[in-house]
Amino acid sequence: MPELPEVEVVRRGLAAHVTGRTVSGVELSGSRVARRHVPGPEDLVARLTGQVLGEAHRRGKYLWIPLAAPDAADELPAEGLVVHLGMSGQLLVRPPGAPDERHLHARFDFADGGPQLRFVDQRTFGGLSLDRLDGRGIPAPVRHIAPDPFDPAYDRPTAVERLKARHSAVKRGLLDQRVVSGIGNIYADEALWRAGVHGERDSSTLTRPVLGRLLDHVRDVLAAALAAGGTSFDRLYVDVNGASGYFSRSLAAYGQAGMPCRRCGTPIRREAFMNRSSYSCPRCQPRPRRAAR
């Protein structure tokens, strides 16, 4: 479920609550949560135990926690714990005695005896793995992910060219994490509404200035959502302390079918797209004559 703002809220929670702490034990319930850790769940547990956690990083919707370099202070961390929340994953900071959550998959205990870190995931599309970090500190599973709009490595002109080169619906481009990362179904629809562009317009037919403005709307809406603590429709998206964000009240398009458009008053429509839903204003975002899908 979480997109960039929600994942960043979680990253900040990790930075505040687990950085610098020593893992004294890890307990996994089932092996599915570690399915992307090729050497297997036992290996994951064994290699995390005793490690000191560094400050959490994020690219797009991926999180990783570098394991602090054990010896030389100037040595870069060689490995990191990679976390993807998928559609329903949560990282929670909870007291050691707290009852197990319904879909608890991993529990980290710390040598200081303080709060545990727990990975809870209803649908288990998310997961954990331990991976090597490259020379720039990026884990292998994240290497193919493009920088997100807040990354110093983000290059707007490159992103514009990538979109311009695609012969496909522009919304597909926004959702493709190899073009720009961090955008999901909610913020794609919000940015398209702000730009006044229908998501099924063929990306290559849009002008570079239009694509550039669309990307700027993406950045702006992601920033506004982050400032509001993210979008929470229910208890599935919460920060590490279990608190909800309140950006859902600011959504202009996503989930607003039948509600008047905030610009022109026309009822927002819902359409099927990519086996899910898209929301848009029929008047501000006219459908293309020949939709690219």
Added chain:
DNA sequence: CGTTCATCCTGAGAGC
């Protein structure tokens, strides 16, 4: 090569 589709899961809500 780029693009599209099916698939991994559980739960909530609607309609009958």
Added chain:
DNA sequence: TGCTCTCAGGATGAAC
């Protein structure tokens, strides 16, 4: 109440 159906913040690999 209970059944069936649809839908949900995502990413991936295999097929075209």
